[in-house]
Amino acid sequence: MILANLKGCLLMKLLLINPYFNSLIYSPTLGLSFLATYIKEHSRCEVAVIEPVTETLDAAELLVKIKETDFLGLTCYTESRFQCFDFAKKAKVANPRCQIIVGGPHVMSLSKQVLEHYSFVDIVIRGEAEDALLEIINGKALSEVNGITWRRNAEVIQNSDRIFCRDLSLFHLDYSLIYPEIKNWKDKEIHYAMQQVNHLPIISSRGCPYRCTFCASNNQWGKLWRGLAPEKMVEELTHLVNKYNIGYFRFYDALFIGSDSQAYKFCDLLEQARLKITFRIDIRVGTKPAVLKRLREVGCSVVGFGIESGSDRILKRINKGITRKQIDETIDVCKTLGYWLLGFFMISLPDETPEDFKKTAELFHRFDVFNLQFFKIHPDTSFYEELKAKGELSDEIWFETERGEEIFYSKETFPSSNYYRSEVEKRAKAIYLSQNIRKPFTAIKNHGLLRGCRTVLFSMIQLTLLPSKRATDFLDCLKRGWLGKLFKSRRYWR
Numbered sequence: 157m158i159l160a161n162l163k164g165c166l167l168m169k170l171l172l173i174n175p176y177f178n179s180l181i182y183s184p185t186l187g188l189s190f191l192a193t194y195i196k197e198h199s200r201c202e203v204a205v206i207e208p209v210t211e212t213l214d215a216a217e218l219l220v221k222i223k224e225t226d227f228l229g230l231t232c233y234t235e236s237r238f239q240c241f242d243f244a245k246k247a248k249v250a251n252p253r254c255q256i257i258v259g260g261p262h263v264m265s266l267s268k269q270v271l272e273h274y275s276f277v278d279i280v281i282r283g284e285a286e287d288a289l290l291e292i293i294n295g296k297a298l299s300e301v302n303g304i305t306w307r308r309n310a311e312v313i314q315n316s317d318r319i320f321c322r323d324l325s326l327f328h329l330d331y332s333l334i335y336p337e338i339k340n341w342k343d344k345e346i347h348y349a350m351q352q353v354n355h356l357p358i359i360s361s362r363g364c365p366y367r368c369t370f371c372a373s374n375n376q377w378g379k380l381w382r383g384l385a386p387e388k389m390v391e392e393l394t395h396l397v398n399k400y401n402i403g404y405f406r407f408y409d410a411l412f413i414g415s416d417s418q419a420y421k422f423c424d425l426l427e428q429a430r431l432k433i434t435f436r437i438d439i440r441v442g443t444k445p446a447v448l449k450r451l452r453e454v455g456c457s458v459v460g461f462g463i464e465s466g467s468d469r470i471l472k473r474i475n476k477g478i479t480r481k482q483i484d485e486t487i488d489v490c491k492t493l494g495y496w497l498l499g500f501f502m503i504s505l506p507d508e509t510p511e512d513f514k515k516t517a518e519l520f521h522r523f524d525v526f527n528l529q530f531f532k533i534h535p536d537t538s539f540y541e542e543l544k545a546k547g548e549l550s551d552e553i554w555f556e557t558e559r560g561e562e563i564f565y566s567k568e569t570f571p572s573s574n575y576y577r578s579e580v581e582k583r584a585k586a587i588y589l590s591q592n593i594r595k596p597f598t599a600i601k602n603h604g605l606l607r608g609c610r611t612v613l614f615s616m617i618q619l620t621l622l623p624s625k626r627a628t629d630f631l632d633c634l635k636r637g638w639l640g641k642l643f644k645s646r647r648y649w650r
Contacts, residue, residue, distance in 0.1 A: 168293060170195055170203045171225040173218065175243040176236045181209045183357045183408060184338050186329060187260075188231055190359075193330040194286040201227075201293050203333075210337045215243055219250040226253075227293060231260040234534050235561050237554065241274050248276035257292065259285045264376050265536045266554060267305035271312045273555050280305045283376065284320055284362075286327060320378045324362065325388050331356070335400065343406045343436060345525045346458050347496050348604040350434055353403025356396060360384045361409040366440075369474045370464070370505070372536035373410055383414045386422035390429050397431050405435040412437035419447050423454045436460065441478040445489045452493045459490055460498035466519045467512035470505050475538070480515070487522050499523040503584065504531045504565050504575040506539055520591060524598050528584050530577060533563045548572060589615040 172192055174185040184207055192205045208218060222228060228247055232240040244256050259281040263270050267280035281288050281304050288303045298306045303318030321327070331338075342355050361384065363377030384392075396402050413419045436458035437451070448459070465471055468480050490497055501516055520526050533540055535554065543549050548570050553563060563569075566577035592599045592615035599615075600608030 168199075168201045168227065169225045170201050170227045170229065170293060171222060172203065172205045172229040172231075173243075174207050174231050175215075175240045176233075177208055177215060177239060178236075179209070181207070183406070184210060184334060184341065185231055186357060186359050186408065188229070189329045189331075189334050190327055191229065191285055191289055192333050193328060195290060195293060196330065196333075198290055199293055205333050207334070207337060210341075215246065218243075219246055222247050222254060223251050225251065227255050227257060229257045229259065229289065232258050232262045233260055234262045234532075234554075234563075237262050238557055238561050241270075241277070244274065245276045255279065255292075257281060257289065259289075261372060261376060262535065262554075264372075266551060268312050268314055269551055269555070271305060271307050278307060283318055283378075287321070288318055320363075320380070320382070322382060324360075324382050324384050328392070329359070331396065331400070339400075343404070343458075345460075345498055345602075346404075346436065347524075347601050348608075349601075350404055350457065350496075353434075354401050355404045355406065356400065356402045357406050357408055358392075358396075359408050360389050360392075361411065361414065364410045366411075366477055367475055367538070368464075368477075369538040369542070370502070370531065370534075372534050375536045381411055381414050383409075383418065386418060386425050389422055390425040393426070393431060393433065394429055397433060403433055405433060407435060407437045409438065411440060413439060413443060413447065416444060416447055420450060423450045426454045431455070434458075438462070439486075441486045442482045443486065448489055448493055448495075452495065456495075458496045458498065460500065461486065462500045463516075463519065464500070464502045465505055465508065465512060466515035466517070467508070470508050470512050473507055474505055483519065487519075491522075497523045497525075499526040501526060501528045502531045503528060503580055504573055506542075506565075506572075507574075509574055517587065520587065521594065525602060526591070528587065530575075530580055530584070531565045533565055543570070543572075546572070586619060589619040593619065 170192075172188040174188060188205050188207075192203045195201055195203045206213065206218065206221070208214070228244075228251075230240055230244055240258065244258065247254065248256060255278045256276060257279045258270065258277050263280050264282045267282055270280055271277055279292065279298070283303050285303075288301055291301045292298070292304070298304065298308075299313070299315070302316050305312065305314040307313070338357075339354070341357065342351050343357075344351070361382060363379075363381045364371070364373040365379065365381045367374050367379075393405065396405075434455050434457045437456060438460045439448070441461055441463065463483055464474060464476060466480055466483065471478060471480070487497065499519065499522070501519075503513055503516070520528075533543070533549070535551075540549075544551075553559060559569075564577050565573050566580070567573045567575055568577055592612050596608070596612045599611045602608065603611055
């Protein structure tokens with residue numbers, strides 16, 4: 157009895173980790189920091205957040221830390237799911253008494269299958285995790301915690317869904333939990349001159365109301381968009397500028413502008429605050445010119461938008477809700493206003509033909525930076541359900557390690573695809589190299605004079621050698637070796 161009482165007086169410990177151990181990440185996992193802040197402010201639990209890549213920690217070093225924790229929270233992405241579960245298994249061996257909780261976009265609709273396949277996972281949180289995690293830590297009976305799937309002996313139980321919180325002011329991020337590790341983070345896709353000030357990633361909304369067939373956001377976030385009030389946004393920006401001397405913010409919202417009135421209010425308040433900042437947002441094709449103009453006036457200097465395809469036929473097929481005409485018009489407006497432009501595209505979308513992709517490729521040169529990805533399949537998307545209905549895949553695909561972590565919609569695996577992955581990767585590489593050669597001054601603006609010139613020179617050499625696989629493999633080997641490291645800094649990630 158005395159021991160039990162003493163144990164109840166001890167502080168519980170929660171460790172939140174993104175179990176990804178490769179050498180490159182684009183931004184910190186801010187979702188974990190939101191969770192850590194909420195738990196820290198609403199309980200007596202001792203909480204820490206670890207991003208192994210940014211802290212240069214390997215799995216063995218992390219396992220030492222886990223020996224003293226009571227709860228281990230892991231975020232799981234489709235592209236790193238096997239790393240996540242492999243680490244969870246090792247963590248359970250290192251600390252059998254630790255309760256392992258997994259959340260994140262990959263497991264939201266696969267929670268029962270995850271528990272059935274991996275006996276070392278105790279709980280899966282579906283959807284928004286703050287309140288569910290708090291209730292678990294506070295010892296509430298698991299049968300009464302909405303939004304989780306859990307194991308009672310050999311039985312896997314899926315509780316009722318949790319209602320999403322509409323007031324995002326209840327959630328915020330305490331950057332002191334992670335700032336020492338991210339103080340050198342840079343958004344490497346922007347103008348080099350803008351990279352010279354202190355950067356900070358930020359999130360001010362959750363969800364997306366649109367229903368693109370390749371994206372899971374609409375299904376996973378309750379088919380609605382929720383954003384902070386403009387007053388709270390400007391208050392937070394002011395606090396971060398004053399505390400950390402931030403000059404540039406990268407908003408990681410799926411959709412920054414929830415409504416025109418909200419955007420105008422934000423701009424008015426930001427102007428009144430007189431903050432000397434620039435910032436980047438993601439917008440939707442078709443955003444009103446007047447809204448873009450007002451944002452530009454108050455410091456927005458970089459905009460990115462997902463285009464995916466330049467073909468009206470494919471845009472309709474993926475339910476993008478935009479047209480090629482709107483794409484061209486939005487680009488024209490942004491260029492006139494002097495924005496640094498980023499475009500995001502995909503290849504091998506459902507039913508896409510080479511003729512469709514030609515229309516997409518026509519748009520690349522209009523952007524300062526563009527990103528072309530081979531279309532990958534994710535759970536919770538309409539297209540995923542379509543492929544399941546056709547019998548081309550099943551939920552078991554996510555547990556078959558021989559497939560690799562990334563499931564590309566390629567002809568090697570899916571008969572309905574029109575593209576072989578090897579052919580597309582070679583073509584995409586040629587497109588990137590040609591863009592650097594075609595627009596050398598943009599490369600210099602993006603990377604700075606020395607690195608920009610090197611990028612253009614290497615692009616010329618690589619494009620010449622591209623037809624030779626042995627030559628390109630040799631160059632890739634050099635880039636991964638000491639020569640490549642000579643030109644790269646470990647102070648930031650791209």
